[in-house]
Amino acid sequence: MVVDFKNKVVVITGAAGGIGSAMAYRFAEDGARVAICDLRGADALAKEISDKGYFAKGYNFDITDREAVKCAMAKIAEELGGIDAIVNNAGINVGPDERKHVDEFSDKWWDAILKVDLDGTYNCTKLAIPYMKEGSSIVNISSIVGMVPLRNQCAFAAAKAAVINFTKAIAMELAPKGIRANVICPGTIGLAITNRLWSDNSAMAGLLSHIPMGRQGMPEEIANATAFLASDAASYITGAVVPVDGGWTCGGFARNF
Numbered sequence: 001m002v003v004d005f006k007n008k009v010v011v012i013t014g015a016a017g018g019i020g021s022a023m024a025y026r027f028a029e030d031g032a033r034v035a036i037c038d039l040r041g042a043d044a045l046a047k048e049i050s051d052k053g054y055f056a057k058g059y060n061f062d063i064t065d066r067e068a069v070k071c072a073m074a075k076i077a078e079e080l081g082g083i084d085a086i087v088n089n090a091g092i093n094v095g096p097d098e099r100k101h102v103d104e105f106s107d108k109w110w111d112a113i114l115k116v117d118l119d120g121t122y123n124c125t126k127l128a129i130p131y132m133k134e135g136s137s138i139v140n141i142s143s144i145v146g147m148v149p150l151r152n153q154c155a156f157a158a159a160k161a162a163v164i165n166f167t168k169a170i171a172m173e174l175a176p177k178g179i180r181a182n183v184i185c186p187g188t189i190g191l192a193i194t195n196r197l198w199s200d201n202s203a204m205a206g207l208l209s210h211i212p213m214g215r216q217g218m219p220e221e222i223a224n225a226t227a228f229l230a231s232d233a234a235s236y237i238t239g240a241v242v243p244v245d246g247g248w249t250c251g252g253f254a255r256n257f
Helices: 018-029 042-050 066-081 107-131 154-177 192-197 201-208 219-230
Strands: 009-013 033-038 055-060 085-088 137-141 180-186 241-244
Touching (some): 009 018, 009 066, 018 033, 042 055, 055 066, 066 107, 085 219, 107 137, 137 219
16 A cells, blocks of 8 residues: 655654564655664664655664653654654564563563563654644554463563553554554564574474464565555554564464464
8 A cells, every 4th residue: 555654754763673674664665754773783773764856864772771861852842843653663572582481580571671662662753742632543463462461482472462451542642632552462573583483494384384374474464554554645554563474373372382
Protein backbone atom coordinates (compact mmCIF):
# COMPACT_ATOMS: atom_id res chain seq x y z
CA MET A 1 0.00 0.00 0.00
CA VAL A 2 1.27 3.44 -0.93
CA VAL A 3 0.74 5.97 1.85
CA ASP A 4 1.54 9.66 1.81
CA PHE A 5 3.69 11.21 4.52
CA LYS A 6 4.69 14.26 2.50
CA ASN A 7 5.90 17.02 4.84
CA LYS A 8 4.99 14.95 7.91
CA VAL A 9 7.51 14.46 10.71
CA VAL A 10 8.03 10.86 11.81
CA VAL A 11 10.19 10.01 14.82
CA ILE A 12 11.64 6.49 14.96
CA THR A 13 13.54 5.17 17.99
CA GLY A 14 15.99 2.32 17.62
CA ALA A 15 16.19 3.45 14.01
CA ALA A 16 19.77 2.34 13.38
CA GLY A 17 18.91 -1.36 13.83
CA GLY A 18 17.64 -3.81 11.22
CA ILE A 19 13.91 -3.25 11.66
CA GLY A 20 14.38 0.42 12.54
CA SER A 21 16.39 1.19 9.41
CA ALA A 22 13.77 -0.55 7.25
CA MET A 23 11.16 1.69 8.88
CA ALA A 24 13.29 4.78 8.33
CA TYR A 25 13.66 4.03 4.62
CA ARG A 26 9.95 3.23 4.23
CA PHE A 27 8.80 6.50 5.82
CA ALA A 28 11.43 8.53 3.96
CA GLU A 29 10.41 7.01 0.64
CA ASP A 30 6.80 7.90 1.45
CA GLY A 31 7.80 11.56 1.81
CA ALA A 32 8.26 11.91 5.57
CA ARG A 33 10.78 14.09 7.32
CA VAL A 34 12.32 11.31 9.38
CA ALA A 35 13.98 11.81 12.75
CA ILE A 36 16.45 8.93 13.08
CA CYS A 37 16.81 8.30 16.83
CA ASP A 38 19.18 5.86 18.46
CA LEU A 39 21.80 5.57 21.16
CA ARG A 40 24.44 5.59 18.44
CA GLY A 41 24.59 5.37 14.66
CA ALA A 42 21.73 7.78 13.98
CA ASP A 43 23.83 10.29 12.02
CA ALA A 44 25.31 7.64 9.74
CA LEU A 45 21.91 6.24 8.77
CA ALA A 46 20.48 9.73 8.32
CA LYS A 47 23.32 10.58 5.93
CA GLU A 48 22.82 7.33 4.02
CA ILE A 49 19.12 8.09 3.53
CA SER A 50 19.75 11.76 2.73
CA ASP A 51 22.34 10.78 0.10
CA LYS A 52 19.54 8.92 -1.70
CA GLY A 53 17.53 12.12 -1.96
CA TYR A 54 15.18 11.70 0.99
CA PHE A 55 14.90 13.72 4.20
CA ALA A 56 16.39 12.29 7.38
CA LYS A 57 18.17 13.80 10.37
CA GLY A 58 19.98 11.94 13.13
CA TYR A 59 19.45 12.36 16.86
CA ASN A 60 21.59 10.34 19.25
CA PHE A 61 20.22 10.00 22.80
CA ASP A 62 19.39 7.45 25.48
CA ILE A 63 15.65 6.73 25.68
CA THR A 64 16.01 5.71 29.34
CA ASP A 65 17.24 9.21 30.24
CA ARG A 66 14.07 11.31 30.59
CA GLU A 67 15.86 14.64 30.48
CA ALA A 68 17.71 13.60 27.32
CA VAL A 69 14.42 12.47 25.74
CA LYS A 70 12.73 15.74 26.71
CA CYS A 71 15.51 17.75 25.08
CA ALA A 72 15.53 15.53 21.98
CA MET A 73 11.77 15.78 21.38
CA ALA A 74 11.87 19.55 21.79
CA LYS A 75 14.78 19.78 19.36
CA ILE A 76 13.11 17.52 16.79
CA ALA A 77 9.86 19.49 16.96
CA GLU A 78 11.71 22.79 16.61
CA GLU A 79 14.00 21.72 13.78
CA LEU A 80 11.57 19.60 11.76
CA GLY A 81 8.24 21.26 12.57
CA GLY A 82 6.29 19.35 15.21
CA ILE A 83 5.79 15.58 15.46
CA ASP A 84 3.13 13.83 13.36
CA ALA A 85 4.02 10.25 14.28
CA ILE A 86 6.33 8.45 16.66
CA VAL A 87 7.36 4.83 16.31
CA ASN A 88 8.72 3.42 19.56
CA ASN A 89 10.84 0.66 18.10
CA ALA A 90 13.88 0.65 20.42
CA GLY A 91 14.23 -2.43 22.58
CA ILE A 92 16.62 -5.05 23.89
CA ASN A 93 16.50 -8.71 24.88
CA VAL A 94 18.95 -11.20 26.30
CA GLY A 95 21.11 -13.35 24.07
CA PRO A 96 20.82 -17.14 24.00
CA ASP A 97 23.40 -17.65 26.76
CA GLU A 98 21.43 -15.49 29.20
CA ARG A 99 18.03 -17.11 28.60
CA LYS A 100 17.36 -18.85 31.91
CA HIS A 101 14.52 -19.84 34.22
CA VAL A 102 13.27 -17.04 36.46
CA ASP A 103 15.05 -18.39 39.54
CA GLU A 104 18.37 -18.10 37.68
CA PHE A 105 17.59 -15.03 35.61
CA SER A 106 19.98 -12.10 35.92
CA ASP A 107 18.69 -9.17 37.98
CA LYS A 108 20.92 -6.96 35.86
CA TRP A 109 19.16 -8.07 32.68
CA TRP A 110 15.70 -7.77 34.27
CA ASP A 111 16.39 -4.15 35.17
CA ALA A 112 17.95 -3.32 31.81
CA ILE A 113 15.18 -4.83 29.69
CA LEU A 114 12.35 -3.22 31.66
CA LYS A 115 14.19 0.11 31.59
CA VAL A 116 14.70 0.15 27.82
CA ASP A 117 11.67 -1.72 26.49
CA LEU A 118 9.01 -0.35 28.84
CA ASP A 119 10.35 2.82 30.48
CA GLY A 120 11.90 3.96 27.20
CA THR A 121 8.57 3.58 25.39
CA TYR A 122 6.83 5.53 28.16
CA ASN A 123 9.45 8.29 28.13
CA CYS A 124 9.37 8.86 24.39
CA THR A 125 5.58 8.67 24.16
CA LYS A 126 4.91 11.03 27.04
CA LEU A 127 7.48 13.59 25.92
CA ALA A 128 6.45 13.54 22.25
CA ILE A 129 2.74 14.13 22.92
CA PRO A 130 3.09 17.89 23.64
CA TYR A 131 4.28 18.34 20.04
CA MET A 132 1.54 16.21 18.47
CA LYS A 133 -1.76 17.49 17.12
CA GLU A 134 -5.05 16.04 15.98
CA GLY A 135 -4.41 13.39 13.35
CA SER A 136 -1.08 12.34 14.83
CA SER A 137 -0.20 8.72 15.54
CA ILE A 138 1.80 6.56 17.94
CA VAL A 139 2.95 3.08 16.92
CA ASN A 140 4.64 1.00 19.61
CA ILE A 141 6.60 -2.14 18.79
CA SER A 142 5.97 -5.03 21.16
CA SER A 143 6.45 -8.72 20.28
CA ILE A 144 4.44 -11.89 19.97
CA VAL A 145 6.31 -12.84 23.17
CA GLY A 146 4.23 -10.12 24.82
CA MET A 147 1.09 -11.98 23.72
CA VAL A 148 2.10 -15.56 24.51
CA PRO A 149 5.39 -15.81 26.46
CA LEU A 150 8.30 -18.06 25.61
CA ARG A 151 10.33 -19.99 28.16
CA ASN A 152 13.42 -18.35 29.67
CA GLN A 153 12.46 -14.83 28.62
CA CYS A 154 10.58 -13.57 31.68
CA ALA A 155 11.83 -9.97 31.46
CA PHE A 156 11.21 -9.57 27.73
CA ALA A 157 7.77 -11.17 28.06
CA ALA A 158 6.85 -8.89 30.96
CA ALA A 159 8.09 -5.72 29.24
CA LYS A 160 6.46 -6.44 25.90
CA ALA A 161 3.13 -7.45 27.50
CA ALA A 162 3.21 -4.17 29.41
CA VAL A 163 3.82 -2.25 26.17
CA ILE A 164 0.63 -3.80 24.75
CA ASN A 165 -1.55 -2.70 27.65
CA PHE A 166 0.21 0.66 27.87
CA THR A 167 -0.73 1.26 24.24
CA LYS A 168 -4.35 0.33 24.83
CA ALA A 169 -4.51 2.64 27.85
CA ILE A 170 -3.12 5.66 26.02
CA ALA A 171 -5.30 4.93 22.99
CA MET A 172 -8.35 5.54 25.19
CA GLU A 173 -6.82 8.62 26.80
CA LEU A 174 -5.68 10.25 23.56
CA ALA A 175 -8.67 9.47 21.34
CA PRO A 176 -10.54 12.65 22.35
CA LYS A 177 -7.49 14.64 21.20
CA GLY A 178 -7.51 12.93 17.82
CA ILE A 179 -4.25 11.07 18.48
CA ARG A 180 -4.22 7.35 17.71
CA ALA A 181 -2.06 4.66 19.36
CA ASN A 182 -1.55 1.12 18.10
CA VAL A 183 0.93 -1.68 18.74
CA ILE A 184 2.64 -4.13 16.40
CA CYS A 185 3.83 -7.53 17.61
CA PRO A 186 6.53 -8.90 15.30
CA GLY A 187 7.16 -12.60 15.13
CA THR A 188 10.45 -14.13 14.02
CA ILE A 189 12.15 -11.65 11.71
CA GLY A 190 15.17 -12.42 9.53
CA LEU A 191 17.87 -10.41 11.27
CA ALA A 192 21.49 -11.20 12.03
CA ILE A 193 20.72 -11.81 15.72
CA THR A 194 17.79 -14.09 14.87
CA ASN A 195 19.86 -16.09 12.42
CA ARG A 196 22.57 -16.55 15.08
CA LEU A 197 19.96 -17.78 17.55
CA TRP A 198 18.65 -20.38 15.10
CA SER A 199 21.88 -21.17 13.26
CA ASP A 200 21.37 -24.90 13.72
CA ASN A 201 19.36 -26.22 10.75
CA SER A 202 17.22 -28.57 12.84
CA ALA A 203 16.42 -25.75 15.29
CA MET A 204 15.45 -23.49 12.41
CA ALA A 205 13.28 -26.22 10.91
CA GLY A 206 11.55 -26.67 14.25
CA LEU A 207 10.96 -22.95 14.51
CA LEU A 208 9.55 -22.67 10.99
CA SER A 209 7.22 -25.62 11.60
CA HIS A 210 5.26 -23.41 14.02
CA ILE A 211 4.82 -20.61 11.47
CA PRO A 212 1.91 -21.38 9.11
CA MET A 213 3.52 -19.33 6.34
CA GLY A 214 6.66 -21.45 6.71
CA ARG A 215 9.22 -18.64 6.75
CA GLN A 216 10.66 -15.81 8.81
CA GLY A 217 9.39 -12.31 8.21
CA MET A 218 11.52 -9.52 6.78
CA PRO A 219 12.20 -6.11 8.38
CA GLU A 220 10.43 -4.44 5.46
CA GLU A 221 7.23 -6.31 6.34
CA ILE A 222 7.26 -4.78 9.83
CA ALA A 223 7.97 -1.39 8.25
CA ASN A 224 4.99 -1.79 5.90
CA ALA A 225 2.60 -2.55 8.76
CA THR A 226 4.01 0.36 10.77
CA ALA A 227 3.57 2.80 7.89
CA PHE A 228 -0.04 1.74 7.44
CA LEU A 229 -0.94 2.16 11.12
CA ALA A 230 0.82 5.52 11.29
CA SER A 231 -0.92 6.80 8.17
CA ASP A 232 -4.30 8.40 7.52
CA ALA A 233 -5.32 5.13 5.86
CA ALA A 234 -5.75 3.77 9.41
CA SER A 235 -7.67 6.80 10.65
CA TYR A 236 -10.33 4.72 12.45
CA ILE A 237 -7.89 2.28 14.05
CA THR A 238 -6.69 2.88 17.59
CA GLY A 239 -5.85 0.54 20.46
CA ALA A 240 -5.24 -2.29 18.00
CA VAL A 241 -2.77 -5.11 18.61
CA VAL A 242 -1.44 -6.31 15.27
CA PRO A 243 0.67 -9.50 15.12
CA VAL A 244 2.98 -9.57 12.11
CA ASP A 245 4.12 -13.14 12.55
CA GLY A 246 3.23 -15.30 9.56
CA GLY A 247 0.31 -16.74 11.54
CA TRP A 248 2.30 -18.12 14.48
CA THR A 249 -0.07 -16.78 17.14
CA CYS A 250 -3.11 -18.25 15.39
CA GLY A 251 -2.54 -21.50 17.22
CA GLY A 252 -0.41 -20.44 20.18
CA PHE A 253 3.23 -21.20 20.85
CA ALA A 254 5.23 -24.36 21.29
CA ARG A 255 6.25 -23.84 24.91
CA ASN A 256 9.63 -25.49 24.42
CA PHE A 257 11.00 -22.58 22.39
